[in-house]
Amino acid sequence: MDCIMKKIVIGLPKGSLQETTLQLMRKAGFMISVGSRSYLPTVDDPLLEARLIRAQEISRYVEHGLLDAGITGYDWIKENDSDVEEIADLVYAKQGMAPVRWVLAVPCDSPISRVADLQGKRIATEAVGLTRRFLEKHGVQAQIEFSWGATEMKAPDLVDAIVELTETGSSLRAHSLRILETIIESTTRLIANKAAWQDPGKRAKIEQVAVLLQGALAAETQVLLKMNATQERVATITDILPALHSPTINQLNEQGWVAIESVVAKQVVREIIPRLKAAGAEGIIEIPLNKVIT
Amino acid sequence: MDCIMKKIVIGLPKGSLQETTLQLMRKAGFMISVGSRSYLPTVDDPLLEARLIRAQEISRYVEHGLLDAGITGYDWIKENDSDVEEIADLVYAKQGMAPVRWVLAVPCDSPISRVADLQGKRIATEAVGLTRRFLEKHGVQAQIEFSWGATEMKAPDLVDAIVELTETGSSLRAHSLRILETIIESTTRLIANKAAWQDPGKRAKIEQVAVLLQGALAAETQVLLKMNATQERVATITDILPALHSPTINQLNEQGWVAIESVVAKQVVREIIPRLKAAGAEGIIEIPLNKVIT
Amino acid sequence: MDCIMKKIVIGLPKGSLQETTLQLMRKAGFMISVGSRSYLPTVDDPLLEARLIRAQEISRYVEHGLLDAGITGYDWIKENDSDVEEIADLVYAKQGMAPVRWVLAVPCDSPISRVADLQGKRIATEAVGLTRRFLEKHGVQAQIEFSWGATEMKAPDLVDAIVELTETGSSLRAHSLRILETIIESTTRLIANKAAWQDPGKRAKIEQVAVLLQGALAAETQVLLKMNATQERVATITDILPALHSPTINQLNEQGWVAIESVVAKQVVREIIPRLKAAGAEGIIEIPLNKVIT
Amino acid sequence: MDCIMKKIVIGLPKGSLQETTLQLMRKAGFMISVGSRSYLPTVDDPLLEARLIRAQEISRYVEHGLLDAGITGYDWIKENDSDVEEIADLVYAKQGMAPVRWVLAVPCDSPISRVADLQGKRIATEAVGLTRRFLEKHGVQAQIEFSWGATEMKAPDLVDAIVELTETGSSLRAHSLRILETIIESTTRLIANKAAWQDPGKRAKIEQVAVLLQGALAAETQVLLKMNATQERVATITDILPALHSPTINQLNEQGWVAIESVVAKQVVREIIPRLKAAGAEGIIEIPLNKVIT
Amino acid sequence: MDCIMKKIVIGLPKGSLQETTLQLMRKAGFMISVGSRSYLPTVDDPLLEARLIRAQEISRYVEHGLLDAGITGYDWIKENDSDVEEIADLVYAKQGMAPVRWVLAVPCDSPISRVADLQGKRIATEAVGLTRRFLEKHGVQAQIEFSWGATEMKAPDLVDAIVELTETGSSLRAHSLRILETIIESTTRLIANKAAWQDPGKRAKIEQVAVLLQGALAAETQVLLKMNATQERVATITDILPALHSPTINQLNEQGWVAIESVVAKQVVREIIPRLKAAGAEGIIEIPLNKVIT
Amino acid sequence: MDCIMKKIVIGLPKGSLQETTLQLMRKAGFMISVGSRSYLPTVDDPLLEARLIRAQEISRYVEHGLLDAGITGYDWIKENDSDVEEIADLVYAKQGMAPVRWVLAVPCDSPISRVADLQGKRIATEAVGLTRRFLEKHGVQAQIEFSWGATEMKAPDLVDAIVELTETGSSLRAHSLRILETIIESTTRLIANKAAWQDPGKRAKIEQVAVLLQGALAAETQVLLKMNATQERVATITDILPALHSPTINQLNEQGWVAIESVVAKQVVREIIPRLKAAGAEGIIEIPLNKVIT
16 A cells, blocks of 8 residues: 555644644654754655645645645635645644634624624624625625734724634633624644545555544544453443443453453543442553554 | 432642642543633533642631542641541652651751750741640640741741651751651541531542542552463463562463563562563563553 | 672763653663752662763773763763773664764865865864874874864864764754764763673673663654454454564454554554555554563 | 941841842842842841841741841731831832732622621631731621632632732732722831840941832932033923922033933923923933932 | 823834833833733823734724824835824834844745746735735736745745845845845834824824933933043043034032033944043943933 | 054853853943854954854963954963963953852862872862862872863762862852862953054954953942032041042032032942931932943
């Protein structure tokens, strides 16, 4: 399979998503180091070249073919209205693993209560394209100003509303802003140039990256549970284990005993451990994982 | 077992024990994040609410029922003379895993050589209660002053003796202080409110926390050793392995070979590896553990 | 084996190699902590005393018997022309795991093009011994000045050439210097005093350290791959696995299925995972390793 | 005058007021350096010994004569109810030069609206003495708990009200607390032991410290304005200058011109500069000051 | 004069120019503190409200009247093509006090050698407006892409040329870029809304701010030199002093001696001090200044 | 005078003395900025080129004429035994303004009590030359080892004595070392190449640098005191002022009043202010200085 792979150039997001993305790539198996010339990180794979580019711009360069693939937010793909192939949804964001949202927000005490009330108003945002298309869809005409940052602080002093990124909403609340509507939900995506995706050699390489990234990502939320039990307890124990991955059981030398191991989601471990103990499982251990390939 | 559990409120120590405690809780399986409102960390368990409170105050609030449970030092439980249930001894402290001590110390060149010599003297301490009860037990009357910190520096200039926390004694020596007597040895404890402990639902939840915390703590000092050997070497090898956990052995496809794995204390690994090799063990590997449930 | 071991004193390199070396020692199983008296770190092994000493000086003290063993660069062993026993080559350096080189370099636009052109010139270096012996071998006489640092900056303003350490050559290029010749390639070594090496008790201890350090170092580049497969897929799968370590296979309870696990180099994992999947391997997992004893 | 001065020991506040105080002492002319033994800073004056002690404790040690003088907050003098001599009011605080306040605060949505409503309630504070006397004065009985810090976070969860220090009120607002009443306003004070103040030698030394501290403090808010003008403009110009310090006027060599200089508050400079220009002042310059002795 | 002043709202640049600007405002006499709500700093002047806004946007809000005045770069005034009143040129920039330049740059080895060669090429810049108008003036059509940052890294990989800010040119050289042409030179400006400038009350306030800022700025590069001399040396000495500010001379009590003082540029002090000494000046001292109002 | 000056190259000490030296140069009037190529700082004076070189090496390059002048320690001039011209003693050091010392030190409990006891011993030092000449002068033969740093830690484990730099002695005491003898006291010096000093144009430039550096240095410890007094108080007041610089007195417009000003050492200000006040001085102010040229 390797022999047919061809070299690809991938755009990685510089800035707030950078560290998370580089760590995920490393966990996926690509040793990337960012030196003084930070635009061009070095990768220990002769078939993979990386570029560090602002998330805002990556889909534009993927569409134009200057990059074969890229990791960026769904929001910026839509802001740029880029015609690219979406390969995989990598559900992580700056903080934690929840999607982020671009929301239309107004000051808490603003009389504006629906999108229609924005007619003729002034709106600041870093996502002018998303905002324009959203307002057009609602038949509203407003003055949209590109904001160079610190957008939350501009309402109500300089503008009537803003369109801004939020993960938890806490920054908006801290600035006494009220969310009117969500414009778009966004997660991180692996995208590809359409021609590259039709090229079998490039496609094979992009698919390899996708499989490894998803494997690394899946491992962030799962662990390996191992335990011993007598034969008669096996059914009880395996009933407790989640059905997703069937447990591995093998005979031990000690008569009537088996070893059981299973990959389970981290979030259920604390719940099932007391129950497994009560069911007769002994010597339970939990092992961290770097990749889970499903 | 889960279904009978009821929600509890637990106090976690803010300050010097905070980072160690939060990491232990996370390793136990409770994802705790401390945001800007640091008194109220968020926990990803609907049956667990946490409060960040100074270790000095936790037992007071557990006793009064404002908290169902808490993690704090044995020293502060005694300082406050709190009537609480002790659930588990979590043997860790700020630095490493040794107990800490509150000691009565005097300047190296002080004429004071026994507790009785403190009669009528001036003593500075952050633990006024412990000190008062200790002196009463010895029938000594002295002036005990509450110290707001930097206690080691006060003797002999401002006071005749101090009662202060020490882990290694190095800070005392650096201030030319000599330990007269140990007042109390302290480790970290999981405590519960007495009424909460009688409530079956809360008790089940507290026991779950206890089991997981102890499991996480045990894993800090243990690893999984795995190795291969021919059948005839098994007895020799298992004789080398510590008796605590009996090794897991299973047949391999290669005729006459078995796989052996065993959880052993970290501190013996470096000793037994050369011996295991000499005894014929091959392909030995060591795996880090997140939890060891015994 | 342990009982015959005798206590040894080992010199560890203070400065640029310090953190990497301490982490390797810790991974090898020796808990070393560096307190305020940083020359004398504490080790949790009664048979091992450590000293933090500049890498430049370690081989001198090992040769004179003030240390039984030491970890230092091959370059400084040669610079000091020390008569010591080389026990193990620990292939790591400040940045990454490649050897470092001491090179003779001149300004890019210098007329000097071969070693012979250095006759009568001025050369700055921190390695006066290496440089003198190198020039003698080439029958060249030049003025060699000891440099206290920032050597790259001295040519061409203050000297005609320098002899300097380089890992990637980037610092030399940044100072517009051209490499004329490599004087020595160097990796980190475990060395021993010759008399200590003849003492069976000390030798056993030094060999233990060597085995553990090499085991820890080997684990930095390898992982454990585990997977399940049906019996008929085993041959295909094991053909894909690198030949270095033969895979461990054992029967699972589910009829016709086996578990396969194998230690493989990190750098091949990303290549073979897609192929293993295609060959029918299921539930593949990758486990980090702390030690691989071969 | 000097010859009659006697050596004194002065307590300086360790912690939040420390840096501001040390800088003020240095500006006053006392070179103080804080080494590793931070309790005992070195001072370049044989008649002045300093001790770094928590602000909370200084008045206690001054009262008992272990210190001759001290710099601490008026709040802690009152909290300790110390019988000391107040020598000078040094109007500065942690942030800026405004007094700080201890306030009684309750959650924004608390039904408590006056001091009387606290009857039988629970109050947390670091200033137990101040709070007890305040409540006694109002005839209210409540349970006052000593708080080890992070007091704002305790209401309403653990207590009904708090008594806490505030400079700008912003921390209280951030915790959704409402100020009910101000218990005490506090500024920094130079205090002396009553017996030391009666000793002419010590008093002379304490007075020297007071004059220099006040001179340095005054210079923080004042500058020297210099300007030239023709003789006939002098009256108009000096009318604009604040009356506090009468301006110094002297004849220049150039016929009919004078130089005018005056010490003025920084905060009026911006108002009077346009007016001085309009009144005919030329070459106005503003010079920073180290001390203003009035 | 004060009484006619009216309150104004001024925009201060958030980001790279922020600290320099706030310090200049403070030196001018306006105590500004930036709290957690950083958009709205507090100012100790009831007639001055400040807003922290990105330099890129200030001229837009001044033009529209949402701000009465602002401090921003000439470059962004031109980029936005804003119709505002320029009140004062405040010659400072991020690093030091030199103007900055926006330059058109291409890779060192690019065949592009004149503006005309950009026909049909791709150009990245943060200043799309400036670039478009510059190309139109030269009759060149090119694809101008808005760059979200790290612009230097995009050529030649993603674009053919860039238009970027530079102070010293070192960042461009480090990225192997060659300057083709300077598009605009820029310094910091105090600007006003045109209507506000026609309002006598607002104009008086803006003029006060301008005089104080220029006075503070002038003081950064000037000092006060004072010296004594005998009457017969005065002419020689004053010939050495720069003509800009005429020196102030006045008679001393000591017969035949005068004091001479003069404000001079810092950068000439080192040249004239040896000459003043040679000319007979005695007791020369140099005094720092806060403001020089000319 | 300027016109005869010729360009010189000056060596400034890189490392521990660097920041202090650069600040002194800036205060002297030479704007030096250290960029990425730190060996070659830029200076805003066409007649001054600077080089950043380790203090240890500067005198060597000044002697050989590769530098015209240099700022370095007297200790390193002597260590290198360099034949250079000493132009000025710049009494400052890393910490504060006291000379540093190189001392011969032994462990506190060493039997070595005089220099003669070092016969045949092992000594570690960074100053091999100074140590060798010192021992020769005392007729002692010992093994002197060059130490690459952390010298205090080597005794008694690796060597019997050390020769090491000390400012306050605190680091020696912290390592339980006892000073046997001081080998050399050292302050910072401005030195010149002997030929450069004979060249009138270079000498004029070096003298300018010397005057300005000494002026800036003098200003670090001196201030300007100004006060007003009536004519009859003048004699009493000027008697209190130190005799070093005679005070400047001039008549004020107000009949019978004079202004007195005098440059005085910072460290006497605190003593004389109370006495000046007592003698009738009014409106005393203290002004910081940038340069005092005497």
